[in-house]
Amino acid sequence: MSGSRIMTCSRCGKDWNISINTRIPQNGYICPHCTSKERFERRSAWMENVIKTLQSLRIGKIFEEYDLQNEIAAIFDKVGIHYEKEYYLGTGSRVDFLTNSGVAVEVKKGKPNRTRLVDQINRYAEYEEVKAIVIVVETSLRIPVTQTTNGKPCAVVGLQKLWGIAL
Numbered sequence: 001m002s003g004s005r006i007m008t009c010s011r012c013g014k015d016w017n018i019s020i021n022t023r024i025p026q027n028g029y030i031c032p033h034c035t036s037k038e039r040f041e042r043r044s045a046w047m048e049n050v051i052k053t054l055q056s057l058r059i060g061k062i063f064e065e066y067d068l069q070n071e072i073a074a075i076f077d078k079v080g081i082h083y084e085k086e087y088y089l090g091t092g093s094r095v096d097f098l099t100n101s102g103v104a105v106e107v108k109k110g111k112p113n114r115t116r117l118v119d120q121i122n123r124y125a126e127y128e129e130v131k132a133i134v135i136v137v138e139t140s141l142r143i144p145v146t147q148t149t150n151g152k153p154c155a156v157v158g159l160q161k162l163w164g165i166a167l
């Protein structure tokens with residue numbers, strides 16, 4: 001077939017039929033599948049950093065949602081995570097934080113209604129600038145949300161577990 005050729009992916013070792021015009025990087029061809037996988041893993045690393053930082057929060061008393069937001073802002077500043085607070089995504093969608101790596105952080109006080117929370121997350125996930133979502137909740141969710149309906153990664157950080165003996 002003219003116009004295409006077979007290239008072996010340097011990551012997965014599979015043969016791919018690609019256009020003759022596709023530019024091959026010096027360190028070898030990487031198929032679309034492996035490219036998107038790598039992009040996803042890089043994205044996860046940003047998300048992990050946000051999760052780790054939030055897990056290091058120590059709240060010694062029952063908090064107000066507003067106080068917790070200030071604590072999160074302070075700890076993000078400390079570790080050098082850049083963010084916008086109360087980021088406006090669109091009508092009816094204002095997320096508590098959006099990091100410059102695209103992690104939306106939403107804070108929920110009390111025991112959130114799971115259905116309503118999932119709806120909210122999926123609404124946020126529709127926006128291009130949201131790459132991943134982390135929900136900070138007072139009590140951990142019985143069924144954790146791990147992914148939005150359009151496939152963006154999602155994590156829940158429960159604070160109650162972190163209170164420990166300080167309570």
Ligand SMILES: [Zn+2]
Pocket residue numbers: 009010011012013014030031032033034035
């Ligand atoms: Zn591959």
